[in-house]
Amino acid sequence: MPQCTDDKNCNCKTECDGIIEREDIDGSCCDNLKCCKPCADTLQCTSRNGTCQASCGENENATDTACCNGLKCCEMPLCTDDTNCNCKTECDGVIEGHDRGGFCCNNLKCCKPCTGVCGGNFTELTGSFSSTNYPCNYPTDQDCFYIISVPVGHTVTLTFRTFFLEPPALIEFDIVDIYDGESVNDPLLLHLTGGPLNGTTVQSTANKVLVRFQSDFLGDFPGFDVNYIATITG
Structure with missing residues (x-):
């Protein structure tokens, strides 16, 4: 029988990548390898269409879901206004009108100068x-x-x-x-x-x-x- 048997729940590697998996100190690997297991919190982030990053971008939201090694779970906003729109409940119809080709979140209207x-x-x-x-x-x-x-x-x-x-x-x-x-x-x-x-x-x-x-x-x-x-x- 081998003198050392890897923990069957480990992915034994020289280094865990730290983004989608972390080192489990309770696991056991032979040859001084590290017991790497998937980060449950990271998987939860990706299931929400997020990505684990050191910091979130300008158009991304940092969620309350944690990632491995202190990374942030960043998700794109569910809705992004057309940058050329002045998004309002109603356009005044005199100096600005409703541009049906534009897009606003929350059912607002895309108002642009006439x-x-x-x-x-x-x-x-x-x-x-x-x-x-x-x-x-x-x-x-x-x-x-x-x-x-x-x-x-x-x-x-x-x-x-x-x-x-x-x-x-x-x-x-x-x-x-x-x-x-x-x-x-x-x-x-x-x-x-x-x-x-x-x-x-x-x-x-x-x-x-x-x-x-x-x-x-x-x-x-x-x-x-x-x-x-x-x-x-x-």
């Missing part, structure tokens, strides 16, 4: 624009032209981060039309109304795109916020 003019020209390879006063409700009687012009050999992909116009009844009141070119005489790529239609995308075949936004004389709604990116064809 910006945006009627129409514009865009020549960068990436960009964004929005309906007048977005994220506040757009005014009545709008007829806005947004023209994207990128170098020849590129196409344009638009993604409506948010889209919510007046719902159509028997007739369509407020609309967005996207043309495969720089005028309303070019092919119509997409006709949008109503909503919400968040996440809608459309791609051109030309290097120029016209987005036309029209609103009638009644009612107002949140409008739209769109990102675009140009890519080389072929």
Whole structure:
């Protein structure tokens, strides 16, 4: 029989790693090895999606669960506000509006300053624009032209981060039309109304795109916020 038998509950090693296991002085290992056993408290930390660290990061919470060797059990917050949002119960609707593309914890609303003019020209390879006063409700009687012009050999992909116009009844009141070119005489790529239609995308075949936004004389709604990116064809 061997003169020494390891404790069957030990993981016998030269050194215990000190993060997920600690040395158990009551255990016994041969050849002067250390009896290493899992840290029960550390396992409890990982079961809560935490990690044992010397100190917690800026966006992490130190929980009441201990870790081996004095380390802290750090968990990411369950919810993180969009850093671009002013999170409030209600947006005032005058100088700031509810941006439905943003995110706030605790069912608060993502409030952002109301910006945006009627129409514009865009020549960068990436960009964004929005309906007048977005994220506040757009005014009545709008007829806005947004023209994207990128170098020849590129196409344009638009993604409506948010889209919510007046719902159509028997007739369509407020609309967005996207043309495969720089005028309303070019092919119509997409006709949008109503909503919400968040996440809608459309791609051109030309290097120029016209987005036309029209609103009638009644009612107002949140409008739209769109990102675009140009890519080389072929």
